[in-house]
Amino acid sequence: MPRNLDLTSLRSFVAVAEAGGVTRAAGFLNLTQSAVSMQLKRLEESLDMSLLDRSSRTIAITASGEQLLSYARRMLKLNDEVFALMTHQAYEGEIVLGVPHDIVYPAIPEVLKRFNAEYPRMRVQLLSSVTVSLKEKFRRGEVDIILTTEEGCDTGGETLMNRDLVWVGAKGGTVWRDRPxxxxxxxxxxxxxxxxxxxxxxxxxxxxxxxxxxxxxIEASVSADLAVHSVLDGMEAPHLEQIRHGGALPDLGSKKVNMFISELATSQVALDLAEFLRQAYSRVSAGSDHGSTTTLPVDFRSRSSASA
Structure with a gap:
């Protein structure tokens, strides 16, 4: 029959190993020295081995203790994660975030991962649509926070970054040379x-x-080199790439990424999500310049729409 390790005894063992002695470990654990010593003794008896070398004035870990220490740390970390997830009652519910599909990468996955770590019992409903649709849903109160891509910024909005619009196509694609x-x-x-x-x-x-x-x-068609598309610089999907056209295609100007927060979204959860978005897009904005590189000139005058 399987035997179970006592997590309380394991926690005392790890504390003693990291603190370098029973006295300091007892202080960290808010226990008496005798209680910590008893738990260590119980752990050693259950495993039938010595985990600590008490032959000198300072406590040292035995070879068996070193092996157990790595497992003990992982077991306690997993225990604490499960306990926090199952008992955390401070924030529960759902928050709705609207993001235009063309600015999801690379910031939104990072934001969602960070938010989930901070609020494991909160659910984020990610709504991906075009700016016009998102703003309409926001006006109807269906979304807590939205991001938009626009030339300006309406009252109540906050501009997170201003980014050039660039041409994107299939990796190694050539359809951008076709005319029309x-x-x-x-x-x-x-x-x-x-x-x-x-x-x-x-x-x-x-x-x-x-x-x-x-x-x-749209993305499947572009990645298949059937057509080209445009996105904000640095926000192309992983399977697409910026077209290095060397001036053969026109500049597209720039657009702002704006954030709007509902007046009803006043909880700390919503405020933290908004801050995560600010920080993520600030990092994107501070990223490397993806400006077009110089390429050999291309003559398009004799190239037809049927050419490959």
Whole structure:
């Protein structure tokens, strides 16, 4: 029949090992020296081995004790994590966060991971949509915090960063060389009009090759080198890359990433989530410049839409 280790005795053993003696360990554990000594004795008896060398004035760990110490630390850490998760009652419930699909990477996964570590009993419902839709849901009170991508910032909003809009395509793709230029955008994407206006101003013919309400469809089409897309610098999905066009495609200007917090979202949970978002996008904004590199000039005058 399996035997169970006593976690209280293990905690005393780890404390003695780290403090270097029973007296200091007892102070850390808020126990008497005799209580700590009794727990150590009970642990040694249960394992039928000596864990501490008491032959000198200072306590040393035996070879068996060293082996147990590593396991004990892991067992206590897991115990404390489970206990905190199952008994933490300070914050429970759900908070709704709205984020445009094109600025999810790389900041949002980091934010969600950090938030979950701080508030394991809170659920974050991530709503991914276009800015127009998110702002409408925010006005109706359906979202606690939203991020938007816009040229300006409405009253009540806070600008987290200002970032250049860049062209993205498949890794190693060549469709960006085709004319008319094939585009892939959602119908209400705010970057769509910016791309079209810039191409018109540069007298570059274009066609909407892929139009879908599904972000996955857009990204799959672009990653398959069927069309190009535009996103904020540094926020492209992992399976896409910025197009190093060497000036063959026009500049797209810049956009702001703004944050709006509902007047009803006044809890510490909401305030902390907002702060996590500020810090994450601040790190993105401070990241390396992804400016286009110099490439050899390309002659597009004789290139047709059927060329590969």
């Amino acid at each position: 230029l094939k585009l892939a955008f959602e119908p209400h994407c705010m970057f769509r009009m910016a791309a079209q206006k810039a191409l018109d101003a540069a007298n570059i013919p274009w066609e909407m090759a892929v139009e879908s309400d599904s972000t996955r469809t």
